[in-house]
Each structure stands twice: as C-alpha cells, then as structure tokens.
Amino acid sequence: MKIKGHPHEPFTLGRNMRERVVIKWGGGLITEKSSLCTPNLAILEQLAETIVVCQKNGIDVILVHGAGSFGHLRAKHWRLNEGLLLDAEFNSDGVCTTQREAVHTVRQEMLELNAHVCHALEQKNITPIVHPPHLWAQNTGPGFTGDLNRFHQHEPGQVHVTFGDIVDVEGNEQFGILSGDDLVVRLAVELPGVQRLVFAIKGVDGILRVPPEQADDDDLIENWYPGIEFEGTHQSQIDVTGGIGLKAARGALVASHEVEVTMVNGGKAGRVLNAMLGNDVRGTRVTAKQ
16 A cells, blocks of 8 residues: 555565554644643543553554644744745744744644643553654655654554644745644555544534534434535634545545544544444544445
8 A cells, every 4th residue: 555656665564463543633622722732631531541442452553643722823823834934924922933933832832732642641551652743754745755664663552653743844835734634644554554544533423514513413424435515614713734624535545545434523532442443433434435
C-alpha cells in the first residue's frame, strides 16, 4: 500500500506482528476549544483507558491528536496555514509580534498539550513514544514527507504518539500546518498491521446530514462515501484545517487501501473502544465508494 507519488515503500508485515489501530483524538474533543490552552482532563483520562483495553486485547495503538485551543486560535490570528506572508499586516496577540514568533509559540503550545496527553497515558501505565512532527516531517497534506520507520518499533505497554503541528515547508511558504487528519493517512496506509482508523470527534455521533444543532437521531449517516452530501459545521473563525469535511475526505482515502474507517462520538468512551476493537458501534463507517 502506498500513497500515489510518495517515495516511501510500505513496510512488510512480519509473521508475529500484532494487529494495529490508528486513533485520532480530535482537538476540539480533548480541549476547551474556545479557551486558549485549556485541556479537557476528564476526556483525556477516559480515552487513555480505551488504549489500555486495546492493548490487553492484543491490539497496538498509534495515537494522533489534534490541537484545539492549543493551536487553532493563535494559528488563525497569524494565518499560519497560509505560510509566510511578507506583505501582510498583523497586530500583536499579546505574546507574539511576528509570524515567526507565532510558529515557535504554537509549536511550544502543542508540546504542552501533548504533555497533558502523555500524562493521561502514563497514569494508566502506558509509556508514550512521542514524535513531534516539526522534528521529522516536512510539507503539508496527506503526501507530506517524513520517514515513518520511527513508528515501527515498540515494546509492550508503549504507544506511539504524534499530533498536528507547524512544520517546515519547501518554497516561499517556508512553514505550514500539517493536520492530524493528514498524518493519519500515511500512518494508516503505510504502517504494517493497521486494520482500522478511528476518528473520535466532539459532540456528534458521526457525519450528519444537517448541522448538529438541527439534527436528530435519524440524521446520522451510518455509511458515508464521497458523493453523499452533508452539512457539517466548520468553526471557520477558530479552525485552520478542514473540520469534519477534511476527516471525511481523508477517511475515504484511507478506506481505498482496505483499512476500515469509522467516526464516532469521542465523548462516549465505550463507542470509541468498540470502534477500536472492530465491533459494531453507532457512528459513521467511511468507505471509498458505494
């Protein structure tokens, strides 16, 4: 399995390789997204327990988490998703006075959020192996560059962890945002043994036909593929990535490589766990085609 045009070859699945699942904890789920740099510690504790149970069931976990209030608000102010803007005028945000300072600050804030994630795991006797993307990845989108060998080796009780980040970009842009929704594509497609990709999202059961505030139980799209229209809510005043539309598109790309993709309500830890284990669960199953 390989993303078109990507230089890295897939790994060979060893005879004794355990089953793997890639889980994406949404930034809005694990933080209070409207309050700068505020984690949701209760949710982190519940989600960490799902990894414990997976490991006990013989499934290794690769964890990717979003930014939420630790990245999106400042990145939005400084338009970091657009790269270096030499002619743009910005007001100080009280901490940063330039885009370059904002890049450094957002990276530090993401490490701060990651520390909360790692603490939740360590409280469950799980040892995180952390891979900050700005140290090993370049460019943005699902075809970003960076060697995934670092995610291959681990001992029992360890879990690989990475997250959305500001990374270096070739050309005039110089930097940009590598979304966790793009990270999961290569991780799920290229790493050996990955059977499932699960998106744990905030406040909704999956992809809905209408915006969440208008939806009832019948508006959940249980099986989604490109071509089915839906009206997701995208917090464009905060979010600098793509909201649920990006998750759907990236999920379909992963599903095209015969990896099972599910979106579930991350506030319901039982559903997250069942999706990770491959059990039937209320949520949205994403496929590449009808």
